[in-house]
Amino acid sequence: MAFSRLGARHIQNMSAATALEPHWGYYDRALPCTNDPGSCEYLDVVYESHDLGMLYSGIMWCIIGAILLLWVVLNQSNAPTISPRLAAPKLAGLYKVRRSMAAFARRYLLPDVARVIFGRTTRFQVLTLALLSGYLLIFSFVGIVYNTWVTPVSKMPGVYNTRNSIGPWADRVGTLAYALTPLSVLLSSRESFLSIITGLPYQSFNFLHRWLGYIIFVQSSLHTIGWCVVELRLYQPQPTVGIEWITETYMIWGVVAMILLFLLFVLSTPWGIRLTGYETFRKLHYILAMVYIGACWAHWKQLKCFMWPSLIFWFLDRGARLVRTALLHYHPDHSNAIGFSFKSSEATITRFPDSEHGDVIRLDLHNTQDAWTIGQHYYLTFAKCSIWQSHPFTPLNVPCVSKGTVQHSYILRAKSGETKKIADLAATGISTTPVILTGAYGEPITRQLTPSTNILCIAGGTGITYVLPVLLELARQTPSPDRKLELIWAVRHTVNMEWVAAELDPLQKARKTLNLGIRIFATRDARSKTPSIESSEAENCNLEIPKIDEKALQVAPSSGSDTACCGCDKPAAVERLGGGENDINRHPDLPTLVGDFLAETVRGPTSVFASGPGGMVSDLRDIVASCNSGGKVWRGEERFDVDLICDDRLEW
Structure with missing residues (x-):
């Protein structure tokens, strides 16, 4: 019936047709066409x-x-995973061409376009x-x-x-x-x-x-x-x-x-x-x-x-x-050799109250699984709140398998929805909650952590969970003497350092060994009369940081690292940027900070790892793009080869 009606509209005379010509994605054509010349010519155009x-x-x-x-x-x-200067001439030449082209492309294609139309999106x-x-x-x-x-x-x-x-x-x-x-x-x-x-x-x-x-x-x-x-x-x-x-x-x-x-x-x-x-x-x-x-x-x-x-x-x-969820949570039930049971992971809740912007919650859990790769994230379902919603979070710790079990640690800000329900549970004194994991997802970034690459980590607020594992992973590797590392973290208040104090503590102690700089900016804390890094460090020497098991980090040993580093066991310097009532929320000067870091690098390209509010990521795209120069990289100036690896999960 459908064919006859279509044929009627196309004036195809099926009774006079001697053959049907097949057309992929369309009805067969009746041949020969016995209608008027105009109709036949029109059908030729249609088909x-x-x-x-x-x-x-x-x-x-x-x-x-x-x-x-x-x-x-x-x-x-x-x-290549080794410096191009040590590679074979042909390999070094290909590396040089590729890096020059990449730097040229980043300079012009990395910045955002018109945000009113496309949002925070790169030119590429x-x-x-x-x-x-x-x-x-x-x-x-x-x-x-x-x-x-x-x-x-x-x-x-x-x-x-x-x-x-x-x-x-x-x-x-x-x-x-x-x-x-x-x-x-x-x-x-x-x-x-x-x-x-x-x-x-x-x-x-x-x-x-x-x-x-x-x-x-x-x-x-x-x-x-x-x-x-x-x-x-x-x-x-x-x-x-x-x-x-x-x-x-x-x-x-x-x-x-x-x-x-x-x-x-x-x-x-x-x-x-x-x-x-x-x-x-x-x-x-x-x-x-x-x-x-x-x-x-x-x-x-x-x-x-x-x-x-x-x-x-x-x-x-x-x-x-x-299948991913089943692999993570379906484990053999040893009490019944032929049975399996679905077990959610029990997460310990640590609450950091913040009545102005929403409480921050830290979740720590253990799950029997393989380790994920640095840079990946999981979707978390809070079973006690709702099994129909899941949200992406990046583990802030390095994945280490111990007896088949891996620890997960997450930081999340409870503004509304499921995260607010978790904060409300913690406020009532409940210290644990069941969590269902799905993952891991995302781009592994370990290939960026080559010995010849300088690493600059920039985070805003809870975005620290994306960049911190990068430094923790590098701390487990053999230190590279020419590689420079730096962490720049912007938080609202100095007390926010408590979110990840357990992970920051061993990094601070290994700063000299890793050639690592740690700069933390409190954007809402009022500036002191002498707002310098030195005075800030002196003021914060008594900041209490919880002790942790240092074996979880496994920093590579270095001769005299414990005694030769003066002040390495002190908390990181905190620079307070806030002012009076009309000036309470200044932000770090990212162009200057990135420029200073690149100026201090000895050799090699730089990878900038970033996570935080969309405005910060957009600014960094412009900054990193301006630091790239394909011509200078071609002439051997590798510090003008700057890559940006950012996590935009806070914008999802």
């Missing part, structure tokens, strides 16, 4: 345009595959979006014959249909929208196949996923508007043709798909997320997206070749999440 649309969709996916393959090759030829992300949009814009029009055909309506003398290229063009943009659907699902997956190939964390694809969704919405809207013009205005007689068209089953599903896509679009805007709340948005997004894919299938099943992968990618993502 040729559709075939080209399928070809352009295939080319688009081939280009994406080629880019991913090239990315894999480039990752395999990553920087927007350039990628622009290239994809340019391809779609060009090939939405290329290969279509633009003309108008006035054809008689069968058995209705004096009544004519106006057929033009709006129909073939509307089909083209609809085909491209279908072809983009699997890519959109891939970009949204937490268990990301793209992350496996590129090494990039899944959250780095969120920007492209969001804007690709906007593109699909625009394409689908143009497809709908185009065919509404054709069926409700150009085809005659009206309103008979329009009513018959809109009541067909495939069109009903098309309307359903468009309504669902509109809801997806509205709910994914910042306004929509604020209105519903992030967790509600996320769950609605999952449900609406799957129903939308089903509606697209019902609307035009000939293009199910794009819907199948979309469903497969989605179910693989959800299934992999369940």
Whole structure:
């Protein structure tokens, strides 16, 4: 029935056809065409345009595959783990070329673009979006014959249909929208196949996923508007043709798909997320997206070749999440050799009250598992509050397996939602809570920790959990005499150091051994009369820091490190930046701090690890970009090769 109605609109005479010509993604063509010349010419354009649309969709996916393959090759030829001066000449030359090109690209592609439109997004992300949009814009029009055909309506003398290229063009943009659907699902997956190939964390694809969704919405809207013009205005007689068209089953599903896509679009805007709340948005997004894919299938099943992968990618993502959680929490029940039991991890709660900005909670737990990699994070579900929500947190400790068990330590600020419920539990005297883990996710950053690379760690508030494991990991390695390390941490108050006092203490004692500088800025504490680092250190020598088991850190031994380091066992210097009532929240001068660090490096490139508020990360992108110079790196000045590895989890 669907074919006969479509054939009627396309004036195909099936009874006179001697052959059916197959077309991938479309209905078969009846040959020969026995209608009037105008109708036959129009059908030629329709089918040729559709075939080209399928070809352009295939080319688009081939280009994406080629880019991913090239990315894999480039990752395999990553920087050598030894200094290029000690490497073979050919290897050193390739390293020099690659690092020069990387520095050149960072200088121009790392800074943020217009935040009003794109948010806190790098130029590289927007350039990628622009290239994809340019391809779609060009090939939405290329290969279509633009003309108008006035054809008689069968058995209705004096009544004519106006057929033009709006129909073939509307089909083209609809085909491209279908072809983009699997890519959109891939970009949204937490268990990301793209992350496996590129090494990039899944959250780095969120920007492209969001804007690709906007593109699909625009394409689908143009497809709908185009065919509404054709069926409700150009085809005659009206309103008979329009009513018959809109009541067909495939069109009903098309309307359903468009309504669902509109809801997806509205709910994914910042306004929509604020209105519903992030967790509600996320769950609605999952449900609406799957129903939308089903509606697209019902609307035009000939293009199910794009819907199948979309469903497969989605179910693989959800299934992999369940498997990850099972692997972390399903352990053999030794009391029953053939049984297994699901056991959540019991976390110890330490509460740091803060009535102004929300309490800070520290969670410490142990779980039987393999160790994660520095830079990765876990999703935590607080079972006592809700099993339907999970939130990403980065462990602040170095993963060490002891008798099959690994310790996790997390810092989180309890503002609202599930974290506020945990703070309320702690306020009532409850000291433990069950936690369900899923992970680990994210980009491993250990390959950045080469002996020849200087490390600058910059954190704001609870962002210390991302950068602290980097320094703790370096403290377990053999010290590199030429490598400079520094930690810059901005907190509101000096007392906030207590959050991670157990981890900071051994780093402070190993400062000379590691060539490590620690600078902590209290942005809300009033400045002293003599606001210098020396006076600040003297004032804070009596700050009490809890003792910990130093074996957990395992700092590499150094001759005389315990006795030769004058003052290394003292707490880190704290510089108070706050002022009077009108000046209580100053921030560290990041351009100067980064510039001073680079000026003091002896040799080698620099990796800047950063985590904190979005404004701080955006500023660092601009600062690091300005410090890069491909020409100077080519001439051997490695200190102008500065990389930025940032964790934007606080902006999720």
